[in-house]
Amino acid sequence: MERWPWPSGGAWLLVAARALLQLLRADLRLGRPLLAALALLAALDWLCQRLLPPPAALAVLAAAGWIALSRLARPPRLPVATRAVLITGCDSGFGKETAKKLDSMGFTVLATVLELNSPGALELRACCSARLKLLQMDLTKPADISRVLEFTKAHTTNTGLWGLVNNAGYNEVVADVELSPVAMFRTCMEVNFFGVLELTKGLLPLLRHSRGRIVTVGSPAGDMPYPCLAAYGTSKAAVVLLMDTFSCELVPWGVKVSVVQPGCFKTGSVTNVDEWEQRKELLLANLPQDLLQVYGKDYIEHLHRQFLHSLSMALPDLSPVVDAIIDALLAAEPRRRYFPGRGLGLMYFIHYYLPESLRRRFLQAFFINHRLPRALQPGHPGPTSAQGPNPSPGSSPVVAR
Template sequence: MERWSWPSGGAWLLVAARALLQLRRADLRLGRPLLAALALLAALDWLCQRLLPVPVALAVLAATGWITLSRLARPPRLPVATRAVLITGCDTGFGKEAVKKLDAMGFMVLATVLDLDSPGALELRACCSSRLKLLQMNLMKPEDISRVLEFTKAHTTSTGLWGLVNNAGLNDIVADVELSPVATFRKCMEVNFFGVLELTKGLLPLLRRSKGRIVTMGSPAGDMPYPCLAAYGTSKAAIVLLTDLFGSELIPWGIKVSVIQPGCFKTESVMNVKLWEQRKQLLLANLPRELLQAYGEDYIEHLHRQFLNSLGKALPDLSPVTDAITDALLAAHPRRRYYPGRGVGLMYFIHYYLPESLRRRFLQTFFISPCLPRALQPGQPGLTLSQGATEGTQT
């Protein structure tokens, strides 16, 4: 073992010097990824000492450490200078926090809110610089979108528009597809797809001129069959596909396009238990009698209880998402996909590589556990033929 100490120590000295230099330049973060990488290097060192000749072991350890630190390093970033960015949905959550971060970095931020007098809008006015421009916009109203487009064109003539962050989104129901009104699907599509499409298309001339960035907030619910998020997930699947199309078609223009697929975070809208309760009561009040008999009120209560329980796993720190937005706007080579949030990588691994039955069980275990509708529970008479025919005509 003694004959290995000097070569091994030399390789570790090289790795340590590179890591310290990157930490000093803020190209590297002292966190779990770095500690995990160092632990793996230590395991590799142990193997090399036992299996390889000294020169080969030294080369393997040094090269692996160098490559690992290169992969962990933050990509080079563009200067902020006088860049202008439009962010939608800034009343709460990711949008509000992104505005604060980008404003502090020196961006000229145009932020849209549903209500100019909302608590979030008032907070942004109080804590941000005079560069911030707050705009009222509802993505379901074409006149609002047109007004924001005209304002953006008029107020970015000197700076140009560098980035568009499509953050605004809507999810207002937790229910099976059959229990969700078609109007809810249309409403989600109007906000999460058609509104984003109209705004993005309207800003493309400005973004083409600046060779800028488009950043769109997606959701894992758009990639996986999350129980009871059908309307929301379907609209997110549509907008992510559209964003990928933009990403391919705008390459010749120099526009870079990214999608952020965040895990569950404690935003104000997500954690508003009172609002979810109101939406549940509205669903129960408007559900056709035959469907309510078939599924039962207990079934819907169970779904909402499980959904609210799942929010207990939400992360309070929104910085992974705002960091992803910043990187997508400023990295010289931004990623096409960002997956901020604990466990999101594992979730996608399970979704892509494990059998369908295990994927479904995973989502049920960590999101909403299964519950039998009333008509399928033991001892229940089940659906009559006339009831089944009636429900078939409604769906």
């Protein structure tokens, strides 16, 4: 039986009034974080009623509710006004959805695509305003980057360039490092690191002048040793370290740098199963015979099935990533890191705080669980049959950026 419902009720009225005001101002969202905070406040209310006198309980509950709503509130945002933003990789996925959202908010959007007649480019033309400009760019081609730099300088004379969103990324192979041609590592580095480096350096004079923002889409694979994603992961690790360096060096200029590390979402590259099948067949066709004998075709087929299974669990709603990019562009004090996606908090906790053996097992269970290579299976020749260095596997053509 409650002894003093009024002080408790008064605290809840205060919390409810502030929550309603924040919702009306769009400073707060209905969702799991808010529901979790309310559940914790209810538990605190129950505890306070049994341990504290009424005045103290009222003060504790009201203060806890105020702090919780303050933490859940969106940080102050800058007005859109006439801000211009360049976004790379708008053919599909995060880039396309971010371009559409920024255009609807009133931004001047410069959206780069690999092909001007791709389905994503045609969709942007059809649904966006005349402010949005489509630019063709392949990040592996310096001439394309130079053309985009010149266009951006010429078309942001009046507005200035407020933000650069380095979204374009590429992965060509899912396989053990030993099975992955070095050429594929170079391709990932060309797109995910060197192309980003060249474009960002070229736009720095504009961004320094506007005291603007740099937002780069990274990947948890750049922080953790995801099985079979070494080529992609090392390129993402390199670009994140580059952005951290920019973040330190650009402080005197007022340029803020953020990295978005999304979980697994259903972007164009994730849903294109046929393309991953072609890449697997290309890998098998170019694999040296000695490696194929040691690992076995069944081993690579197993990796491929495990990878496709993990992609089938990808999240279809891309809005958490789009919201993170927009916050990094407009928040008065943007975060250095954003982690949109389900389960990322648990993954990073395991990665940083649990023993290495548990980290490895978790990533294998979550992503790809290896089977024994052919040479290590009972009844097969041992792995010492191959002598000397392996011949260099053939490289495969780049499919998309």
